[in-house]
């Protein structure tokens with residue numbers, strides 16, 4: 001089995017749920033405390049052993065490329081001012097991984113975004129991380145998928161159980177056949193109505209995919225709104241008996257959702273040594289007045 005070295009991160013989405021903040025900046029650059037969401041996602045991939053990141057970008061996403069690039073003027077200024085700690089913080093981002101960028105010219109859906117990365121990935125398995133989903137940084141969400149991939153050699157979707165009223169926001173997989181850690185997916189449906197959902201197990205933005213997914217993506221017919229759905233290609237893998245679901249044990253925040261974004265900021269701040277005491281005291285005092 002090929003080792004897993006590469007990750008694809010689609011970042012071409014418009015971020016309309018966060019207007020006006022995303023009018024002139026990518027939604028992926030919105031911070032959790034002081035670090036852009038995209039950096040948490042990239043760091044999660046790196047902690048899981050990935051060393052090469054392919055970002056699928058689009059117009060107006062230049063700030064993401066700059067974030068992972070050398071910032072010469074800033075570094076020079078920090079060096080001259082003797083701000084070594086800040087300098088390290090800025091420089092370390094550049095050395096996180098090998099970065100490659102491909103453009104998705106038109107917003108034709110997640111399946112199309114992944115297909116845009118085909119030549120950058122080549123004929124090897126890869127992790128796919130969706131930038132809106134951020135997991136508690138103490139856990140590595142990808143680890144659960146990679147373990148299932150090594151155990152089965154099949155493509156893996158990371159899943160979590162969601163309330164029935166939320167199934168229409170996600171790709172939903174068939175229920176586990178037994179109490180096992182990971183299970184063979186026999187069906188996967190994109191954003192079903194609660195009555196049509198095969199279970200409450202939702203795909204939550206983490207995947208390990210075999211390169212054959214590209215063949216299925218390339219053969220897809222566009223779905224609703226002319227978009228190519230990744231889930232339709234995953235459904236073909238499921239029919240071939242080559243798709244596994246692995247539950248992710250880490251706490252998840254959908255940072256594309258305002259309430260979850262605020263919760264993530266609060267929880268990530270409370271984990272920080274420099275903020276926990278003062279911010280915690282502030283929240284306690286605030287809560288008393290609610």
Ligand code: G1P
Pocket residue numbers: 110130132133169170171172190191202203204205230231
């Ligand atoms: C996408 C996928 C969906 C998945 C979700 C996870 O939907 O199409 O299958 O469950 O990401 O966040 P989107 O959130 O882009 O509408």
